[in-house]
Amino acid sequence: xxxxxxTANIDEIRAAHKMGVLAGxxxxxxxxxxxxxxxxRERVIEICETVKGPVSAECTARDVAGLLEEGRQIAxxxxxxxxxxPIDQNGLEAAATLAKEGIKINMTxxxxxxxxxxxxxxxxxxxxxxxxxxxxxxxDGMEVVRESVEIFDRYHLPAQxxxxxLRHPRHIVEAAQAGASIATIPYAVLKxxxxxxxxxxGIERFLADARTYVRxxxxxxxxx
Ligand code: E4P
Numbered sequence: 198x199x200x201x202x203x204t205a206n207i208d209e210i211r212a213a214h215k216m217g218v219l220a221g222x223x224x225x226x227x228x229x230x231x232x233x234x235x236x237x238r239e240r241v242i243e244i245c246e247t248v249k250g251p252v253s254a255e256c257t258a259r260d261v262a263g264l265l266e267e268g269r270q271i272a273x274x275x276x277x278x279x280x281x282x283p284i285d286q287n288g289l290e291a292a293a294t295l296a297k298e299g300i301k302i303n304m305t306x307x308x309x310x311x312x313x314x315x316x317x318x319x320x321x322x323x324x325x326x327x328x329x330x331x332x333x334x335x336x337d338g339m340e341v342v343r344e345s346v347e348i349f350d351r352y353h354l355p356a357q358x359x360x361x362x363l364r365h366p367r368h369i370v371e372a373a374q375a376g377a378s379i380a381t382i383p384y385a386v387l388k389x390x391x392x393x394x395x396x397x398x399g400i401e402r403f404l405a406d407a408r409t410y411v412r413x414x415x416x417x418x419x420x421x
Contacts (some may be wrong), residue, residue, distance in 0.1 A: 198373045201251070201381040203361065205229045210247055211386035220244035220253040223303070223325075223361065225281065237273055239255070242288055245275035251324070253303040256279035256291075272300045279303045279323065284312050289319045296320030298336040303359065308334075310344035317356035322378070324349075328361035328372070339371045346376035349364055366390045 199220035202213050205228040212217040222244050224334065228246035229237050241254045252272070256267045268291060280295060281303040282288045284326045292302045303323040306332055314325045326345060328338030345358045356380035365371060366389050372380045382390075 199379045200369075200387070201379055202226070203381040203383050205232050205244075205313065205361075206384070207240065207243055207247070211266075213384065213387055214247055218387070219248055219250070220255065220352055221253075221279075221379070221381075222248055223253040223281070223359070224310075225253075225255045225305070226257060230318055239277070241271075241278060242275050245248050246303040248277070248308035250277060251279045251301070251323075252277050253279045253281040253305075255283075256415070261287045261290050264288065265294060268295045268342060269298075284316055289315060292316070292321055293319040295419075296322070304409065305361070307345075308341065310341055310348060313341065313356075314348055317345075317354040321356050323359040324356050325359045325361040326380075328360055328368060329362035329364040332364075339368070339375055342377050343370055343375040350376070371418075 200218050201221040201223050201317040202210055203223050210222055211358035231349055241252055245252045254271045256264050258264045258267045271280050272278055273284040279301045282292050283306040284304050292304055293370055296302050301322040303325055305325045307313050307324055307326045312339040313324045326341040327354055331338030331341060342360050359379040359381060361381050363380055363382055369390060371382050
């Protein structure tokens with residue numbers, strides 16, 4: 198399973214990139230609204246040049262003509278750009294047309310396996326179930342990931358399940374077990390994946406023992 202970062206913050210993206218774990222990035226208008234002093238286009242290009250992998254940028258048009266125009270513009274920003282389109286009837290129609298033109302689509306705001314099936318059938322490259330938001334509504338978000346993976350596998354649909362709206366480290370493990378191709382993760386969750394109290398304790402003990410060993414060796418050399 199590949200890991201994407203779910204952010205528009207360039208510092209977080211650079212930090213994750215340096216860790217050697219970052220395969221791509223997903224952005225959306227809400228994430229971009231937290232940034233300032235830069236246009237969406239400029240930020241997405243900056244991210245593409247850093248990550249050199251798929252970077253999703255979201256359309257905000259609501260009608261088919263607007264989505265087609267915006268999707269083509271966004272796709273021209275950089276070869277790594279993936280055009281993100283919310284699923285509805287217009288979104289599906291635009292995604293199908295853009296996919297036929299060779300533009301990669303991330304169909305977003307997926308809340309059921311039926312929506313995932315429609316997105317994959319229309320030609321989306323990535324299909325994004327929003328696990329955390331489904332959980333928030335009192336249902337099992339990971340079940341949508343499991344069902345989508347099973348359906349895509351059984352019918353050899355080339356779309357990749359991109360588990361999104363992941364809120365904590367267990368979500369990543371469960372998305373991997375469910376067979377998601379990608380998990381997109383907030384930076385705070387990526388850092389939480391890295392931490393374990395026993396690792397911190399282990400490092401402290403090794404350092405303390407190393408200091409004792411150095412001190413003891415020096416003492417033995419001084420008084421053989
Ligand atoms: C995915 O592409 C979305 O940007 C994201 O995962 C949404 O997550 P949220 O529900 O935490 O806003």
